[in-house]
Amino acid sequence: MDSPNHFRYRATRIILVILFIYGVLVATHEGEFWPFSIYPMFSQAGNPWTRAMVTDVTDEQPDGIWEITKLEDARGVQVPVGKYGVDQIDFSNFVSKTDHWTPARKKALITMFGAENIEGRIWMVMKVTGRMTDSEEVEVVAIPFLKLRADTVLTNPFLPQEEYLRGGRHE
Amino acid sequence: MNRKVASVADNLFENGRELSRGELLFYKLFELFIMGYVIKMSWDWGVYTLRNQEVVLPLGLANYIDVSFMFGNSLPLILAGIITLLTVIAFFRIGTNWIYLVVLILFHFQHVTRFSQGEIPHSANLIGMTLFCFAIGIFFFRGADKRWRFIFGSMIFFIGLGYTSAAISKLIGTGITWADGRHLWLWMAEKGVDILSREGEFSPNWLQSLAYTHVTAATLILLIGWVTEWIGILMWWKKFRPYVITAILGMHFGITLTMNIRFDAFVMQLILVGYPWYLLLDRWRIGYSDSIYRRLKAIA
Numbered sequence: 229m230d231s232p233n234h235f236r237y238r239a240t241r242i243i244l245v246i247l248f249i250y251g252v253l254v255a256t257h258e259g260e261f262w263p264f265s266i267y268p269m270f271s272q273a274g275n276p277w278t279r280a281m282v283t284d285v286t287d288e289q290p291d292g293i294w295e296i297t298k299l300e301d302a303r304g305v306q307v308p309v310g311k312y313g314v315d316q317i318d319f320s321n322f323v324s325k326t327d328h329w330t331p332a333r334k335k336a337l338i339t340m341f342g343a344e345n346i347e348g349r350i351w352m353v354m355k356v357t358g359r360m361t362d363s364e365e366v367e368v369v370a371i372p373f374l375k376l377r378a379d380t381v382l383t384n385p386f387l388p389q390e391e392y393l394r395g396g397r398h399e
Numbered sequence: 400m401n402r403k404v405a406s407v408a409d410n411l412f413e414n415g416r417e418l419s420r421g422e423l424l425f426y427k428l429f430e431l432f433i434m435g436y437v438i439k440m441s442w443d444w445g446v447y448t449l450r451n452q453e454v455v456l457p458l459g460l461a462n463y464i465d466v467s468f469m470f471g472n473s474l475p476l477i478l479a480g481i482i483t484l485l486t487v488i489a490f491f492r493i494g495t496n497w498i499y500l501v502v503l504i505l506f507h508f509q510h511v512t513r514f515s516q517g518e519i520p521h522s523a524n525l526i527g528m529t530l531f532c533f534a535i536g537i538f539f540f541r542g543a544d545k546r547w548r549f550i551f552g553s554m555i556f557f558i559g560l561g562y563t564s565a566a567i568s569k570l571i572g573t574g575i576t577w578a579d580g581r582h583l584w585l586w587m588a589e590k591g592v593d594i595l596s597r598e599g600e601f602s603p604n605w606l607q608s609l610a611y612t613h614v615t616a617a618t619l620i621l622l623i624g625w626v627t628e629w630i631g632i633l634m635w636w637k638k639f640r641p642y643v644i645t646a647i648l649g650m651h652f653g654i655t656l657t658m659n660i661r662f663d664a665f666v667m668q669l670i671l672v673g674y675p676w677y678l679l680l681d682r683w684r685i686g687y688s689d690s691i692y693r694r695l696k697a698i699a
Contacts, residue, residue: 232415235540237400239549240408242539243556259568260519262459262510263527267565269519271572273582277589281596299592308599315447316597321517325455336452356596358588364581366588 276359280323281316281370282307282341286350293352294372294384302370304352312341323353323373329392334374334381343378351376410636411552418544420687421680423695426547429671430533434490436526436664437506438483444513445479454515461511469512478509489537492698499534506530525665528557543699555634555672562631562647569625578625580617583610583657590658606656620657624650634673644673 253261259268283304285293293303309316319340326333337353338346353374361367373391375382383392400408408414418426451470454461469475482505489498506527514520529550536550569577587607595601603611610617627650634643648669651662680686686695 235545235548236405236408236412236414238539239412239552240400240404242535242549243553246535246553257459257462260458262507262514263524263531265521265524265561266568267521267524267561268568268572269521269565270586271565271568271577273569273573273577273579274585277585279589279592279596281592306595306599308597310597311599313450315518316593317518317520318516320593320596322455325517332453339452340450356592358585358592360581360585366584368588368592 274360276357278320278324279356279358280320280373281354281356282309282376283352283354284349285352285375293375294386296369296371299356299368299370302354303372307351309341312345314340323355327393329374329383337374337381338376338378341376346376346378348378407635408552411556412548413552413637414548418547419677419681420692421682421685422547422677423543423692423699424680424686425677426543426551427695427698430490432667432671433526433529433533434486437486437502437530438479440523440526441479441482441506441509442476444509445475448475448509448513449473451513451516455517456515456519457511458514458519459507459511461515466508466512466515475509475512478505478512482506482509490698492537496537497534499530499537503527503530503534522662522664524561525558525668528561529554529668532557543696546699551672555640558669558672559632559634559643562628566625566628566631569628578618578621580610580614580619580621583617583621584614586658587611590660594659604656606653610657620653624653641674644669648673 250264254264254266259266281302283302284307285304287305288303295303297303309319322337322340341351352372353376355371355373356368357371358366358368371387372384373387374384383389448469453470454465454467457466460466469478482502485498485502485505488494489502510523510527532550532553536546536553540546540549573582587603587610591601591603591607606620610620627646630643631647633639648666651666651669654660655662686692
């Protein structure tokens with residue numbers, strides 16, 4: 229039977245050992261080894277960011293759909309990705325962190341939404357970027373990135389192709 | 400043992416205080432809450448993994464094991480089933496004392512398989528860390544009092560450390576100017592795009608409008624949040640705990656209002672661990688009958 233002092237000593241020692249393992253794991257895995265974390269979210273303030281959204285451009289004039297605009301002027305009707313069971317943060321990361329848009333990556337995008345949901349429509353996956361301007365205002369821009377049909381994915385012909393090979397950041 | 404360390408340990412583990420009947424009931428109900436979330440999350444993640452196609456960002460064990468073998472088949476659901484079964488077995492303390500350790504590893508694996516798409520979420524960290532404390536406590540200690548004291552104390556230790564660690568990360572990542580209200584504008588715009596993408600529409604609420612209109616208000620919001628994170632480790636001391644956790648709950652409410660990020664599991668767990676609910680159970684003598692007490696003891 230543990231005495232109170234022995235229990236305290238043992239419990240403290242175990243916590244310190246865990247803390248050591250915790251430290252080693254997060255130090256060697258860029259701050260994250262779930263559920264261990266240094267909780268770095270929002271630690272770097274003022275950085276430009278990139279997110280993603282989808283609009284339905286079926287009824288838009290084809291010559292204007294690839295134009296980069298301010299967010300409020302983005303072409304098409306907003307597609308709520310949550311309606312299709314897609315986690316919007318996953319989707320944003322998938323679009324912004326993919327370095328190389330292989331055919332498999334493009335197909336994964338259709339699978340994410342379900343080809344049956346896109347059938348007969350034209351969807352535009354847009355990268356949305358935000359940054360602080362020199363005049364200290366927030367500027368948010370929508371960049372048409374990938375045009376989705378149920379069976380094909382087309383890249384923006386007006387963007388440099390390196391955007392699809394090395395994951396352009398627009399930052 | 401160093402006197403200061405001993406003092407912190409006594410505050411965390413409430414060393415020597417006998418486990419009351421109300422506390423024993425609370426302990427088991429709290430375990431039910433945590434394990435309920437473990438089961439729910441393992442199924443949520445398993446179902447979501449069915450649509451994953453490729454690993455975008457490997458986390459944790461996924462750095463060493465190619466988790467893509469879990470994609471395109473029903474393995475994530477089978478894994479969720481195994482986690483469920485083992486969690487129930489461990490909850491009733493059937494068999495050995497290392498089942499929660501197995502659950503922890505499988506749960507970690509389910510997490511890194513689901514979150515291999517680029518997102519690094521922290522919404523389940525508190526549940527994961529608490530499962531970790533249960534796994535370690537039940538493995539190393541015998542008897543309801545020792546186990547619960549260790550599990551609760553270590554959980555509070557890591558929760559407090561986590562918040563203060565987040566505050567330190569901000570100081571290292573940005574510096575003292577982190578609380579500049581213009582930074583909040585940029586984050587609110589980012590989260591606004593997330594909502595627009597998810598729901599198809601977004602309009603700022605009153606607090607967001609206030610922060611956009613007055614940079615001083617935005618700075619004040621960030622400053623209050625940052626100070627709250629800094630004082631996180633003060634929850635290690637029992638006398639400060641309810642106040643610190645109330646401040647943290649307020650901070651989470653503020654983050655929800657400004658950045659549209661909800662923390663359901665976090666908030667519920669903080670409400671459960673922040674205040675001595677067992678005193679109410681003791682006062683009202685809930686769960687005091689001998690038969691309930693005997694049964695709870697048997698699965699403690």
